[in-house]
């Protein structure tokens with residue numbers, strides 16, 4: 001579904017992403033972890049087209065999208081959320097979702113059939129008429145994910161979706177993402193610092209450190225990897 005081949009990106013002298021290759025298939029939930037500054041957000045920005053790589057190629061469903069613009073990638077099936085929330089503060093919750101729904105009309109993909117169910121699963125059904133600034137932080141994060149899902153993505157990119165959530169909310173988010181995996185069969189890449197959350201929700205984990213992939217595997221393989229322990233303890 002999504003394939004990165006030897007992707008690199010430098011900012012001045014900093015190699016933010018260095019020769020990263022990875023593959024994800026339909027229904028995969030891939031966790032992307034690593035210390036601060038490892039290059040995780042940069043990788044998501046390269047996939048979503050906010051940044052252009054210095055080297056390498058990105059394929060979505062077999063199509064080379066490396067030089068496509070962000071909005072073109074969105075139409076082809078890439079949706080994302082941001083580490084810093086991007087909600088329209090002057091619109092209601094329902095209107096925020098509607099904007100995404102309208103955008104999806106320009107997509108090459110069909111509309112999301114189960115959007116009402118998604119809104120319910122992310123606990124926003126009774127909040128449509130609230131001003132978005134009346135939502136708790138945890139619900140704003142959920143709203144971002146629902147908006148991304150309204151684009152009916154093939155691949156959903158989540159940058160720290162559990163940041164600022166309490167343990168209960170994080171557990172609910174974990175259940176909701178599992179539900180999405182089962183019902184919408186999109187591939188998901190999720191960045192987070194909460195290892196318990198990542199281990200619970202992901203089938204595979206890729207670990208980055210200083211721009212490089214240092215380990216990849218199932219959650220239990222990753223938690224026993226010496227390089228991973230070193231990268232974390234080192235920070």
Ligand SMILES: Nc1ncnc2c1ncn2[C@@H]1O[C@H](COP(=O)(O)OP(=O)(O)O)[C@@H](O)[C@H]1O
Pocket residue numbers: 011014015016034035036037038039040041042043
């Ligand atoms: N727009 C940018 N300009 C300059 N340096 C950047 C930019 N974005 C990220 N970096 C640098 O690239 C490295 C990786 O950052 P980032 O991808 O945000 O890491 P992570 O999300 O893993 O914490 C860091 O050293 C960061 O300072």
Ligand SMILES: [Mg+2]
Pocket residue numbers: 040041042083
């Ligand atoms: Mg980041």
